[in-house]
Amino acid sequence: MGTVAFESRRLPLTTASALRAGLVRAHERQPFSPLEPRETVRRVAQIAADLGLCPTVYRGGLDLRGSEIEHLWLDVDGRVVDVAFPLFVHGFVTVLRAYVAGDVEAEDVAAAAEAASVDQRVVGLFPAPLRYCGQPVWSARH
DSSP, X not given: OOOEEOOOOOOXXXXXXXXXXXXXXXXXXXXXXTXXXXXXXXXXXXXXXXXXXXXXXXEEEEEOSSOEEEEEEEEETTEEEEOSSOTTOHHHHHHHXXXXXXXXXXXXXXXXXXXXXXXXXEEEBOOTTOEEEEEEOGGGGO
């Protein structure tokens, strides 16, 4: 299966509302962490599956325009769902770029994400000019 370059696209309104509500509840119980993307993907995939959606786990690069980080995220109906990284918080993206360059520690990335809400994370839409490009993980291909 080839590499997919994702476009920032809104989820259908009904799907987005239900998914976002589930994500908010889960985030309130236990905040999504940028340091635990695998755990975040599992939690979000379960929320999506409980809504009757069919999520696929992707692994690849998140192009931060100037640096790239290997990452995991979900494809839900051809849209990116990535609540591990609050990419709508400019300060977080700046810290993430510094982390890729080796200038800050993982704890700094976690601190930069700590106060971010689900609304500041990727649920279909993501900020330009950032890009997601990857392939489904083996277990998601079946």
